[in-house]
Amino acid sequence: KQEVTQIPAALSVPEGENLVLNCSFTDSAIYNLQWFRQDPGKGLTSLLLIQSSQREQTSGRLNASLDKSSGRSTLYIAASQPGDSATYLCAVQERDDKIIFGKGTRLHILP
Amino acid sequence: GAVVSQHPSRVICKSGTSVKIECRSLDFQATTMFWYRQFPKQSLMLMATSNEGSKATYEQGVEKDKFLINHASLTLSTLTVTSAHPEDSSFYICSYAYNRASFYNEQFFGPGTRLTVL
Numbered sequence: 001k002q003e004v005t006q007i008p009a010a011l012s013v014p015e016g017e018n019l020v021l022n023c024s025f026t027d028s029a030i031y032n033l034q035w036f037r038q039d040p041g042k043g044l045t046s047l048l049l050i051q052s053s054q055r056e057q058t059s060g061r062l063n064a065s066l067d068k069s070s071g072r073s074t075l076y077i078a079a080s081q082p083g084d085s086a087t088y089l090c091a092v093q094e095r096d097d098k099i100i101f102g103k104g105t106r107l108h109i110l111p
Numbered sequence: 112g113a114v115v116s117q118h119p120s121r122v123i124c125k126s127g128t129s130v131k132i133e134c135r136s137l138d139f140q141a142t143t144m145f146w147y148r149q150f151p152k153q154s155l156m157l158m159a160t161s162n163e164g165s166k167a168t169y170e171q172g173v174e175k176d177k178f179l180i181n182h183a184s185l186t187l188s189t190l191t192v193t194s195a196h197p198e199d200s201s202f203y204i205c206s207y208a209y210n211r212a213s214f215y216n217e218q219f220f221g222p223g224t225r226l227t228v229l
Contacts, residue, residue, distance in 0.1 A: 034154050034155060036154075036155070038218070041143065042160070043145040043147070043157035043160050043206075043218075044145075044147070044155065044157060044218070045157070046154035046155060046156055048154075049153065049154040051152070091155075097202050097223055097225055098222065098223070099155065099204065099220065099223065101218075101220060103217070104217075
């Protein structure tokens with residue numbers, strides 16, 4: 001059974017710092033991996049999608065990597081800003097469409 | 112964690128017909144629920160947000176008259192795709208959430224419904 005774990009559960013960093021969020025999954029037979037952000041009371045906002053054949057994806061200050069063999073993904077946020085404060089969710093999708101979400105990392109950027 | 116069910120898990124229909132997808136939270140009463148869809152090789156995208164006692168709020172580009180959301184109760188919501196067309200073929204997922212300290216706005220997702228419109 002696929003399990004997705006995100007570490008740390010919460011993180012506070014000063015504005016301007018670069019940071020890394022971690023995601024691990026137990027079954028490497030995934031179709032893709034997705035990173036989302038969630039703001040309080042809001043739905044998920046898609047950040048990056050990495051297909052199983054890809055190693056990384058970049059969007060602006062965000063970079064996500066995928067190492068299927070080790071069951072790991074990282075989300076790198078460069079030059080963090082207070083607006084980056086949110087909960088970040090990692091999710092893996094299996095070939096039968098099933099999506100398994102991690103519990104998320106609550107990120108707080110200190111002004 | 113909480114359990115959310117969706118029905119049907121898969122549906123194939125002819126173009127022009129309407130399809131209803133049910134989403135139920137089985138063990139808690141949610142104040143907010145969300146509908147998402149995922150097109151092939153794309154990420155999950157939010158379609159609409161529905162708060163208890165309010166009409167659904169649709170994301171830009173999502174036609175509210177085509178995707179009818181009925182938040183019938185705190186445990187049941189339906190998404191009806193009216194006059195479905197092949198471009199509506201997608202994977203639809205619902206989620207429930209409620210703000211409570213112990214859950215911190217955690218969302219609980221249904222298993223999804225694969226809609227194929229011929």
